[in-house]
Amino acid sequence: MIAVFHGRSPRPWWSLAVGLTLLAAWLPLLPILEPLLRFDRLAHMLDARTAALLWRSTWISGLAALLAIVLGWPYALLCTRFQFPGAGLFRLLMPLPILLPPLMVAQAWFGLTGMTGPLATVFTFGVCYAPLPALLAARSLHKQAASSFESALLIAPRLAFWSLLRISFLPAMIGAGFAFLFAAADFAVPDYFATVGDLFHVYAAEIFGHSRNFDFTAGATASLPLVLLGVVILLGNAILLKRQLGYEKNSGRYATAISAGRLTLPILLFMLTIVTVLLLAPLGRVIFETGNQGPLSERTWLEVSQQAFREGIDRGRGDLMRTLGFSGLAGLLCLFLAPLWAHMLLHCKNWLRLPLVVLVSLPLLVPSVALGFGSILMFNRPWLDQFYSSSLLPALLIAGRFLPIAVFLLLDAMSRVPDSREENAALAGCSYLQRLFRYRLGTQHASLWLAAGLVVAFGVRELDFAILLPAANASAAVRYYNALHFSRDNFVAAYGLILILLLFLPVMLHGWWQSLRSSDQ
Amino acid sequence: MNPPQLALSALTKSFRQRVVLDHVSLAVEAGQRFSIQGPSGTGKTTLLRIIAGLEAADSGSVWLAGKVATEGAKIKLQPWQRGVQMVFQDLGLWPTRNVLQNVMDARQAAGLPHVKEVSTQVLVALGLGDFLKRKPGKLSGGEARRLAFARALAMEPKLLLLDEPFASLDPDARHAGFELLEQVLDQTSAAVILVTHDPEEATRLGGSQLRLVDGVLACI
Known part of the structure; x- marks a missing residue:
């Protein structure tokens, strides 16, 4: 058995990856997909109320995706391909807003403007998911063949600018597609705005509502329309992506950024405005909230804030450590699983690639609430009691749900490496894991x-x-959610900031690592 | 007397500590042909990019038709103001636009007249009449090269820069490519600078043959 895994063939490792993904990602999906086989249930799901809720979720998510593209696409375009003071810093900040918990952004913007209702939900999701179109557009702009851009520049600046728009349009659309999906599947933000303002419902909240009467089966099956919507968007995105990849033929030289010249100040102001909306305003409000107090209080803002951080650390430390424990375990699992999957996708037959992409992506397309229902239905059994109540289950579910992000990131990274390196290693007799890692x-x-x-x-x-x-x-996010709903504002803000620091850390470290590497070269 | 189409005066360029252009001077009259040979990494492409305004020099100047285009690190005339076209080694086609649009977009953006008529005419002349609606990604290597030449030609440039346009081709394709180039050159009065590794290509182009070694440009 051990000899099989020491061998040169990738198959045992790929089978192991599929087996682990089955356990972590696909088993909890079975109760969600079950109504596909039962037409009576399927018909029951399509009543007038459901249709109205689905329609509301669709237009809220559609507008949020539109806002995400309006904010994210120009941001990526300007900081990737124009030279102006601080462009590098803006590039570094680009992914950060997506790491902010949407609920925290909702709370911050409610505190800043008092807005509520469906449009506040649209705004929050648009702001949170703007990095998706931005990051994908930035990637394509980075990959544009320098000569393609420069041959346009030799003719007219307008043409060069159009070439930037054309090469980044499809990726921005793909990002907006994912923004739509994530917005449609999120119940917490609409639920928050419905609590602090006028009541309204979205489809994801309807799914979550089944937890109140412990009807997990209904909860899991109710998410099927969102899953199907997700698959349709994923397939659409896959088609766009295939087309886009045909456009990216970078020969290794990257186009130099265009000097902003007379437009430096307007561009700088525009970028600052977007960063303020996406990041600084919500963060600033949350920082303010840590020391905010009533008019009769005699303590200073700093004293209240310090007290809030102390409480955040004292009361939330246990949950935070538990969360880091199972999330860290999920990260370790993906450290091993994601390269195997990415490699499999890189080397599989063309006809198999799209079905595999759909299978790997499915856990991310399913509303997270439904994944919870599915896990309860699959794993809450007497003989699995120990596993069900251990940290291993959330670790596996997190690994399964977010595996697609890791896989696609690595697939992109691996495709930049010439095949010949691995082939030379194969000729030299290296084992599969040596070749891969x-x-x-x-x-x-x-x-x-x-x-x-x-x-x-x-x-x-x-x-x-x-x-x-x-x-x-007993996790950090649940403690945050509960505290928010019990209006413990100082604690919520301080605890939220501690979480943000943890969330930003990997991205900032990666940015720092990359800048060190580029200065070395 | 008309000023030369292109004049380079004591052009110098270094990358980190390595000098790739060392006081390079050259005058190119309208319609004249030059080929520049030299080993890889000696700065041939950099020289073309400085002439096109895609890169600045460290010192020295570039003059185009009597106007200063680059002075040291300052680019005085932007790339689109120079009347220069360049065929890049990897062709630089616009992948999202079809064959006809690749040429039409260029003519339209430059404000040249009879956009569709001239574009179609040039493409037909270079044997691409059957592929007008095809995207560059769907063309063969030779057809893509024809398109790159067609686009440059349709811009009616005063100066045409060719950066190893036949590199990485097998001998037959290289031969066909050069026949295409001769066909292109018959249709233009532009001055031409060809960067190449191949002495045979330089000979076939005619005109003056130069060699760039250790940053110094010298006649062969």
Whole structure:
């Protein structure tokens, strides 16, 4: 058996990856997909109320995706391909807003403006998910063949600018597609705005509502329409991506950034405005909230803030450590699983690639709440009692849910490495793991650690299934959610900031690592 | 007397400690042809990029038709103001636009007249009449090269820069490519600078043959 895994064939390792993914990601999905086989249930789900809720979720998410693209696309365009003071810093800040828990952003903007209702939900999701179109557009702009841009520049600046728009349009759309999905599947933000303002419902809240009467089966099956919507968007995105990849033929030289010239000040102001909306305003408000107090209080802002941070650390430390424990375990698991999956996708037959992509992505497309329901239905059995109540279950679920992020990040990194490196290693008789980790990923360690770091970060901010799953109940995100709903504002803000620091850490470390590497070269 | 189409005066460029252009001077009259040979990494492409305004020099100047285009590290005329076209080694086609749009977009953006007629005419002349609606990614290597030449030609440039346009081709394709170049050159009165590794290509181009070694440009 051991000899099989020491061998040169990738198959045993790929089978192991599939087996682990089955346990972590696919088993909890079975109760969600079950109504596909039962037409009576399927018909029952399509009543007028459901249709109205689905329609509301669709337009809220659609507008949020539109806002995400409006904010994210120009941001990426300007900080990737224009030279102006601080462009590097803006690039570094680009991914950070997506790490902010949407509930915290909702709370901050409610505190700043008092806005509530569906439009406040649209705004919050648009702001939170703007990095998705931004990051994908930035990636494509980075990969544009320098000569393609420069041949346009020799003719007219307008044409060069159009070439930037054209090469980054599809990726921005793909990012907006994912923004739509994540917005449609989130119940906590609309629930928050419905609590602090006028009551309104969205489809994800309807799914979550089944937890109140412990009808987990109904909860799991009710999420099917969102899952199907997710699959449709994923397939659409896959088609766009295939088209986009045909456009990216960088020969290794990157186009130099355009000097902003007379437009430096307007560009700088525009970028500052976007960063303020995406990051600084919500963060600033949360910082303010840590020391905010009533008019009769005699303590200073600093005293209240310090007290809030002390409480945050004292009361939340246990939950935070538990969360870091199971999220860290999930990250470790992905450190091993994601390279195997990425390598499998890189080498599999063309006809198999799309089905595999859909299978790997499915856990991310499913509303997190439904994943919670599915896990309860699959694993809450007497003979699995120990496993069900241990930290291993949330670790596995986090790994399964966020594995696609790690896989696609590594797939992108691996495809930049020439096949010949791995082939030479194969000719020299290296084992499969040596070929994969030493020769294919040898120069891509930053991406590998970023992938694992992102899984940890998304695991720490995961709220929806953590609320449902007893083993994940005592987590940082659930404590934050509960405190928010009991209006413990100073504690909530301080605890939220501690969480943010943890979430930003992997991305900032990756940025620092990359800048060190580029200065070395 | 008309000023030369291109004049380089004591052009110098270094990358870190390595000098790739060391006081390079050259005058190119309208319609004249030059080829520049030299080993890899000696700064041939850098020289073309400085002439096109895609890169600044460290010192020295570039003059185009009597106007100062680059003075030291300052780019005085932007790339689109120079009347220069360049065929890049990897061609630099616009992947999201089809064959006809690749040429039409260029003519339209430059404000040249009879956009569609001239674009179609040039493409047909270079044997791409059957592929007008095809995206560059769907063209063969030779067809893509024809498109790159067609686009440069349709811009009616005063100066055409060719950066190893036949590199990485097998001998037959290289031969076909050069026949295409001769066909292109028959249709333009532009001055031409060809960067190449191949002495045979330089001979076939005609005109003056130069060699760039250790940053110094010298006649062969």
